[in-house]
Amino acid sequence: MRKRILGAVALSAAMLAGTGGLTACSSDSGSDSKTLTYWASNQGSSIQNDKDVLGPELKKFTKQTGIKVNLQVIGWNDLLNKITTATTSGEGPDVVNIGNTWSASMAATGAFVDFDKSHMDQVGGQDKFLATSMSSTGAKGKTPASVPLYGLSYGLFYNKKMFADAGISKPPASWQELVTDAQKLTKGKQYGITLAGASYTENAHFAYIFGQQQGGDFFKNGKPTFTSPQNVKAVQQYTDLIAKDKVATPASAEHTTTNDAIEDFTSGKAAMLLGQNNTNTGIEAAGMKKSEYAVAPIPMLDPLPAGGKAINSHVAGINIAAFKGGNESGAMKLIKFLTSAKEQVILDKAFNALPVTTEAAKAPEFQTPENKMFVNVLAKTSAPMPMITDESQFETTVGNAMKDLIAQAATGKSVTAADVRKSLADAQQKMQSGG
């Protein structure tokens, strides 16, 4: 009996000591100056592809600075959640990629290091960045909490052979023409277009872009105006592809990422695809040759409705930010490294992105006609997503509402203007409850 008691006591003591040990462990995980944790977003054809591209570059960085980088590549559907969690717990990475449209929302959390003059100088000064890219780093007049990393814009990818087979000689010049072309291309198992219909980010981008064309706005003076007739039309412009015109692959409703839609495109199930310039990477990784497809600007409504703007892309791209309280000086060094002209050329080429610095943009690698088209879209017919603190909620609520509408259409139910208005109203209420 006595022995047993002693044993039990020893065991409980050991367990208590164990808890002590655990807490010691977790408090220990704060970064020192010689290591960095970097959460990169998924830019390549797969997470592995990102690791393969970034790995050798980060080794160069370690060689230059002696700082070891622990790289984690995170898929788009998880990134925002993971950052939110990291913000709450204070246990985040040191450096993180964010969708540039989230800049203002993220800045509002106060989790990121502000790029004031001194921090900006540490990464090479504000002037090294392109002005368009800088327009998507936060609310006007506020100190940005991130700097541009990769530049992106939307284009229309189309299969040359399928176009020729259907007797279509050139890419559509107006949105109406795109729909007619898609109808011509839809026969049997083949469809005109494929969408990433279950991706809330893609959905929200198109709601915004088409909203601009329709002359609507999702926010007026910072207040949400989701249910305006123009916005309903904007959402329908997108969902009609699958609901009314039935020219999009039904599986679009299941595609949670653009990479899923790419599979429809490369396997010949769909002739067109709306994607950002990095879509090239995925298309070619799936074995489609550069000569088999081409890219054109996404056509716009012609004529534009009253008040409509000639916008066919948002200022897309990836920004990079540093978490407060981590290895801040190391983080600045890494950001400076990744936005240096030399690395920009290597990374943007590998990821099919556009450079975000003036110097890198001049590199001969980026002077191809296709690249110039994307640069042109970015410079002339792009609008930054609303740079307001509610932006990320706009994307999640509206994007998810559209996802449900697309699923409704794919499963054979009609999607009326009233359905769209109702789901936008629900989305708006959800967003306001968080205000």
Next chain:
Amino acid sequence: MTATDTAVREGRRAGKGSKDSRVRRVARHRWLPYVLLAPAIIFELLVHVIPMLTGIGISFLKLNQFFLRRWLEAPFAGLSNYRYGVDFHGSIGMALLKSFGVTIAFTIVVVGFSWLLGMFAAVMLQRSFRGRALLRTLFLIPYALPVYAGVIVWKFMLSRDNGMVNHLLAQLHITDGHTFWLLGNNAFVSIVVVAVWRLWPFALLTLMAGMQSLPTDVYEAAAVDGAGMWQQFRKLTLPMLRGINQVLILVLFLWTFNDFNVPYTLFSSSIPPSADLISIHVYQSSFLTWNFGLGSAMSVLLLLFLLVVTGLYLLFTSRRSRRA
């Protein structure tokens, strides 16, 4: 810590003095259970109670993106989060109510099927036959597999264009092979199938263990008296397993009602309305809009509901078994 130190000292002293007085022994026995329970209580506090209390606290706060980092400074919101949650005229309350209904239906169907399957298989496996051990192992596989691994395979099988289910159904000329299993109302069927597939082995395992302890002589006597299998099952097995069933159904209910892993893996972030289970709904409500106060309020409502159900269930079943 001090408790442990004293315990060690007491233990040593007890080791030295062989002539312990009776009083001291009684005294020692009075604190011993607490010392033995201490680690468990401390862990319970750390792992369950403190996070739960924190959650309840958060449900009264206006905790959004602006206060995420300094959430202790988030302003007090009173009952407004709860008001959103139970306002069934607003879209948030309505959605919560719908999700609640879906979850109730889901739970009843899943628990029912899991229990029936488990019970059926347990009875079948009770008699020994060639290959019994193999079957037992085979049946337990879904439960032994990591959730993610098992469910992601289902996700692939159920996808519309390249999934095996559609392929098979088309080959057998049952459907045209273009059914969406993960969208629309079919999603409910899919989530039920996957959840039952995952859960029923647990029912089987528990019931098999319970049946091991049933005396064989009563069955022999019943057989002699001419009772068939069905009668044996109804008049002997079921009543003798009452205690086990009582706990089993409660556990199955709680697990199914709260299940997060299966739906989250199956649908990733795009949950169709027909499979909008409450735990996922709460998660989405918190993360879609970064409105953690509202999410917590919903969790608290859920907790209250489960407490009431569990309490009533235990009260009801224990009264019944006492009467029996």
